[in-house]
Amino acid sequence: MAARSKHVGHYIHQNSRLIFSHFEHLLVRRNLGGIAAVCQRNAPVQRESADAIVVPRKKTWSKEAVLQALAATVKRDPTAPHYMFQDDPYLTPRTSGEFKLYSLSQQSGIMAAKHVINTNPKFFQKDFAEPHIPCLMPETIELRIEDVSEAALLERITLRKVKAAVDMYDQLLQAGTTVSTDATNDLLDLICLYGDHDPVQDDKPETEDVDDARRRKGRPRRAADLVKVVWRENNNAERIFNLLPERNSRAFSALIRGMVKYGAHMKAFNTYTDMLNNRLTADVHTFNALISATTEVREKYNDKWDLVVDLLKQMNEQKVKPNLLTFNAVLKALRRCGPLAKGQSLHTLSEMKALGIAPSLASFHHLLGIFYKSVSSSQGQTEILQEVLTEVAGKTFVPQDPDDVYFFSTAIRICLETKDLESAYRVHNLLNVGENWRLLGDSFQQSIYYGRIFNLLCMMEHIDVVLKWYKELIPSLYYPNTQGMKDLLQALDTDNRLDMIPQIWKDIRRMGHDNKADLVEEMLSLMARDRHSPEVQESFAVCALDVRSLYEHGQGAKMALEWSITAMTNITTILLAAQKNKQAWDMLKLFKTKNRVPSEALIEEFLVRIKDSQQAVELVQISASFCLENTSNLVKRVLQTFELSEEQRSILSELEVTTHINE
Incomplete structure (x- = not known):
C-alpha cells in the first residue's frame, strides 16, 4: 500500500500541470467559469483577457498528504484480524494467547532486523522511502572517538553507554583534565535515568548467567526472574556528585529523581534537605518526584497529606509553577490517604482549573480510583463518574502522563460494577472521538476494556445488540476468554435464543476454547434442557456429535477431554431429542465402557x-x-x-x- 501510494503521489507531482491544464480545458468547454472562480477564490488570479483563465501557482503539499488521504478512505473491517497479522493470514491468531505469542514473535523479528541493520550499517545507507522514515535507518551505536577527551565522554553519553561514560570520566580525572559542569551534569542525568546500569537495547537479546539458566531448568521466564534495579549505596551517581567542586540545582535534581525512581525515597528527601541548606531551589520535576514519594516515607494518612501540602507550599515560596504532572502526582498520592482523599481531590481539581491547567485522562483515572476503590464503594454511586464523563465528553486527548492509558479500563470497570449501561456507552463514545483510541493502552489493557464492556452488554442489553457488538469486536479488537463465551451463552439463554448455540460453537472452536470442559458442559446443558423445533434439534445433534469427537479423540495437539457423567447424559439427551437413536444408543453403551452410571x-x-x-x-x-x-x-x-x-x-x-x- 505504501509503495502504491508513493507511485500515485509521484504521478500527481510530475503531471500536475497537465492535470490542471485538462481541468481548465473542461471548464472552458462546459462554460463552468463560475466553478473555476470558486475553486480559485483563495489564489491570486491574473486574467489576460475576459475569456482566458490563468491557473494559480502550484500548491505545495506535504509528503504525507497522499498517504493521509488514502488512510482517510479506509475503515476498520470488523471481520478481519488486527492489521499487524494481515501480511501472513496463515498466522492469524485465534485466541488471546496466540495473539500475544504472535505479536511478541513479530516484535522479536523487528528486534532481530534492527540488530542486523545496526551491526552492519554500511549495507543500509541508501534510503528509498518517501517520505523519509528515520527510525528505519541504521543507528550510530559504535564509538568513533577513542582518545581520552571530553568529546569522547559526550559521545558515550549521547549513545547511552553508562559504564563506558563513567570509565571515560574517571580517566579524565586521573589525567588531570577538568570536566565541564554541563558535561558532568549530562553524565549524572544519564546515570540517574538508568540506575547506574547500561540500558537494555531494543535490538539486543536478553542474556542470563549459566547458573540462573540451570536453576530455571527450562522453566519459562517469569516476572520474578527479572532483577529489579535498586539504588545502591555509594553508586557512581553519588560518587561523581560528591566529587563535584560546586554542586548546582541540576546535579541535586538528577540525584533526587534517580533516588525516587529506584526506591531510595527517604534518601531523596535527605538530599533535598541538603539542597535547601546549600541555598538552592528545586525545579518542578524534582518536586513532582518528591510528591510521588510522600506515601512511601510516611505511614499515617494525615502525615502523608501534610507532607504533600508542605512540598506545595515550598513550591510556592520558591516560585516554582506546578504543571499537570504535579497535580497528577498529588492525586495519585491521595489514593493512599484514606478518608482525606475525596475532599482534597476535588479541591485539587479546582486548583488545577484556577491555574488554567486542563486535567488529563490520568487525572480523571486517579479521581475515579479515589471514589471507587472497591466493589462495595461503587454500588449505587455514579455521581462522580457522571460528572467526569460530562467533563470529558466530545474532547480529544493526547498522551501527557504514563497513567493516561488506565482511564478507559477504570471507567468501564466502574460501569460494570454498578451495572450502569448508559455510562458505559458514554465511555465508549469518548473512546471513538478523534484518536482517543490510542490511549486505550497495550493489547493487555485493550483486552481488559473490551472484556468488561462485553460482559456488561451480555448482562444488561438485548441479545440482538449483544450479537451486533459481538460481530464488531471479534476478532478484530477482542479475543474473548472462557468467561466471555459463558456470558454470551447466558445472554442467549436469557433472551431465549438458544438456536444460535451451534453457530457460537463454531466460534468457540475457532478461538481454541473447545478444550475448556466447563464451557463445553455448560453449552451442552443449555441444548439438552428444553425441546425445540426439529430443525433446531437437528443442529443441536450435529453440534453434540462434534463435541463427542473432541471427547473421544481431541484435535491436533489438544488432548481429548475427559468424559463426565453430565456431558455424557446431555449429549445422549440431545441425540434422543433429534431422533438420532443409533448414535444415542452408542452413547448409552459408552456409559458402561467408561463406568459411568446413567x-x-x-x-x-x-x-x-x-x-x-x-x-x-x-x-x-x-x-x-x-x-x-x-x-x-x-x-x-x-x-x-x-x-x-x-x-x-x-x-x-x-x-x-x-x-x-x-x-
Missing part, C-alpha cells in the same frame, strides 16, 4: 423411543448392571409393551428375580 430419567426416555424388542431387553440389562431402582418397573413395561421370544422373557425373569434379591 440417570433413571435417561433410561426411561430410551424406553419410550425404542421400537426393537432386543434393544429393550438390552436396555433392561444395562439398567440392572448399574443396579438402578427402576429396573423392576422396566422389566414389567417391556413385558407388557413388546412381543418377546421365550429366551428374551427368560432373561427378563432372571433380571427381575436378581433385582428383588438386591433390593
Whole structure:
C-alpha cells in the first residue's frame, strides 16, 4: 500500500500541470467559469483577457498528504484480524494467547532486523522511502572517538553507554583534565535515568548467567526472574556528585529523581534537605518526584497529606509553577490517604482549573480510583463518574502522563460494577472521538476494556445488540476468554435464543476454547434442557456429535477431554431429542465402557423411543448392571409393551428375580 501510494503521489507531482491544464480545458468547454472562480477564490488570479483563465501557482503539499488521504478512505473491517497479522493470514491468531505469542514473535523479528541493520550499517545507507522514515535507518551505536577527551565522554553519553561514560570520566580525572559542569551534569542525568546500569537495547537479546539458566531448568521466564534495579549505596551517581567542586540545582535534581525512581525515597528527601541548606531551589520535576514519594516515607494518612501540602507550599515560596504532572502526582498520592482523599481531590481539581491547567485522562483515572476503590464503594454511586464523563465528553486527548492509558479500563470497570449501561456507552463514545483510541493502552489493557464492556452488554442489553457488538469486536479488537463465551451463552439463554448455540460453537472452536470442559458442559446443558423445533434439534445433534469427537479423540495437539457423567447424559439427551437413536444408543453403551452410571430419567426416555424388542431387553440389562431402582418397573413395561421370544422373557425373569434379591 505504501509503495502504491508513493507511485500515485509521484504521478500527481510530475503531471500536475497537465492535470490542471485538462481541468481548465473542461471548464472552458462546459462554460463552468463560475466553478473555476470558486475553486480559485483563495489564489491570486491574473486574467489576460475576459475569456482566458490563468491557473494559480502550484500548491505545495506535504509528503504525507497522499498517504493521509488514502488512510482517510479506509475503515476498520470488523471481520478481519488486527492489521499487524494481515501480511501472513496463515498466522492469524485465534485466541488471546496466540495473539500475544504472535505479536511478541513479530516484535522479536523487528528486534532481530534492527540488530542486523545496526551491526552492519554500511549495507543500509541508501534510503528509498518517501517520505523519509528515520527510525528505519541504521543507528550510530559504535564509538568513533577513542582518545581520552571530553568529546569522547559526550559521545558515550549521547549513545547511552553508562559504564563506558563513567570509565571515560574517571580517566579524565586521573589525567588531570577538568570536566565541564554541563558535561558532568549530562553524565549524572544519564546515570540517574538508568540506575547506574547500561540500558537494555531494543535490538539486543536478553542474556542470563549459566547458573540462573540451570536453576530455571527450562522453566519459562517469569516476572520474578527479572532483577529489579535498586539504588545502591555509594553508586557512581553519588560518587561523581560528591566529587563535584560546586554542586548546582541540576546535579541535586538528577540525584533526587534517580533516588525516587529506584526506591531510595527517604534518601531523596535527605538530599533535598541538603539542597535547601546549600541555598538552592528545586525545579518542578524534582518536586513532582518528591510528591510521588510522600506515601512511601510516611505511614499515617494525615502525615502523608501534610507532607504533600508542605512540598506545595515550598513550591510556592520558591516560585516554582506546578504543571499537570504535579497535580497528577498529588492525586495519585491521595489514593493512599484514606478518608482525606475525596475532599482534597476535588479541591485539587479546582486548583488545577484556577491555574488554567486542563486535567488529563490520568487525572480523571486517579479521581475515579479515589471514589471507587472497591466493589462495595461503587454500588449505587455514579455521581462522580457522571460528572467526569460530562467533563470529558466530545474532547480529544493526547498522551501527557504514563497513567493516561488506565482511564478507559477504570471507567468501564466502574460501569460494570454498578451495572450502569448508559455510562458505559458514554465511555465508549469518548473512546471513538478523534484518536482517543490510542490511549486505550497495550493489547493487555485493550483486552481488559473490551472484556468488561462485553460482559456488561451480555448482562444488561438485548441479545440482538449483544450479537451486533459481538460481530464488531471479534476478532478484530477482542479475543474473548472462557468467561466471555459463558456470558454470551447466558445472554442467549436469557433472551431465549438458544438456536444460535451451534453457530457460537463454531466460534468457540475457532478461538481454541473447545478444550475448556466447563464451557463445553455448560453449552451442552443449555441444548439438552428444553425441546425445540426439529430443525433446531437437528443442529443441536450435529453440534453434540462434534463435541463427542473432541471427547473421544481431541484435535491436533489438544488432548481429548475427559468424559463426565453430565456431558455424557446431555449429549445422549440431545441425540434422543433429534431422533438420532443409533448414535444415542452408542452413547448409552459408552456409559458402561467408561463406568459411568446413567440417570433413571435417561433410561426411561430410551424406553419410550425404542421400537426393537432386543434393544429393550438390552436396555433392561444395562439398567440392572448399574443396579438402578427402576429396573423392576422396566422389566414389567417391556413385558407388557413388546412381543418377546421365550429366551428374551427368560432373561427378563432372571433380571427381575436378581433385582428383588438386591433390593
